[in-house]
Amino acid sequence: MTVMAYGAYAADTPLESMQIMRRAPDPHDVAIAIVYCGICHSDLHTVRGEWEGTLFPCVPGHEIVGRVTAVGSNVTTFEVGDLVGVGCMVDSCQSCPSCAEGLEQYCEAGMVPTYNGPSADAPGHTLGGYAQAITVNENFVLKIRHGEEHLAAVAPLLCAGITTWSPLRHWNIGPGMKVGIVGIGGLGHMGVKLAHALGVEVVAFTTSADKCDAALALGADQVVVSRNADEMAAQADSFDFILNTVAASHDLDAYTALLKRDGTMTLVGVPEHAHPTPAVFNLVSRRRSIAGSMIGGIAETQEMLDFCADQGITADIELIRADEIEAAFERMRKGDVKYRFVLDTASLA
Ligand code: NAP
Ligand code: ZN
16 A cells, blocks of 8 residues: 655655555554654654664654554454554564563564664565554554544653653652653653652753743653753752653763762663763762663553553644654754654645
8 A cells, every 4th residue: 555654765855755655454463544643853863864774765753643444364452443553663573581571672683663674565674653554563553542632642652651651660760759850852741741640759850941830830840950050969969760861962970960879860862972971980989870771662551551541641742744844853953842743644645
């Protein structure tokens, strides 16, 4: 089936309208009409060649929500008409120790990302959600229990939501803890909402003074403008956990110094250029850790979606047309995101 999509033919040419192929569902596939797709900073890093190895043409998009249009003959858990989501992965080996533990994102054979991954389908690599439709193996399709009226604001949960939820859960974040969220963009604003819902004291760190009121409204107990040295110093040695979502290279020591003894800062931002090497003394003097985390497994993504449906949590979004994606990328580069752009795929027709 041919569908309309939006993508780029090279790192230095703008995204444009293009036709792509989607396979007919095989016995274990779900065919989905995409209604909305969130716009992640990873889309920008990839399509602009900021990370190595981008395959062109590149159709980004891994915060996909839509409606099932057909299911393969062996699919029993989805029906035509269901509201569903697809996140950052569309396949994995399903048999290695990581997959067996429900950690498909760390598949030892390599998970297949929703775009820029290996595929038997044309053009030989996966193409993402800036498109009218997608066909995905049933094991990588999520159920959406939020009402249909929330669908656009649910899309960002499929990456920004799970990428912040997974480390909060892995590091057992809960009542009595003080947690910092660094960078109030797509991931960070979800991190604030989810940490708040988990019952912790939340401090938002931002470089944008104009985001302070919004960060409090999102659920932060306190906001620190990270460019202000006095505000930073007042937070020294006080955090159990810091989740760092910043999309650019920066001084990590400014944040490790804020951790208590045995505290951890987990990095989820993957900037184009490396961070300056962290100072060892900051780590050894309080047995502090710096860690990393990548998205989350499929079962955990469903758990997060269900938690958000129960708690009434969605993303704060700006809905845009396909011809506004380039402008959205430019605003993202400047940190001017409030707090996730979401593509309305009706604009692809
Ligand atoms: P985003 O919406 O652009 O938010 C990033 C935020 O970082 C900005 O809004 C800004 O917040 C802060 N920031 C501070 N200095 C910055 C600078 N010089 N340039 C850009 N941002 C700066 O991005 P996102 O979609 O949340 O993604 C954040 C990072 O996580 C990206 O690198 C992305 O590729 C990565 N990511 C990783 C995973 C994973 O699995 N680990 C998954 C998804 C995305 P303030 O204005 O508050 O300072
Ligand atoms: Zn993403």
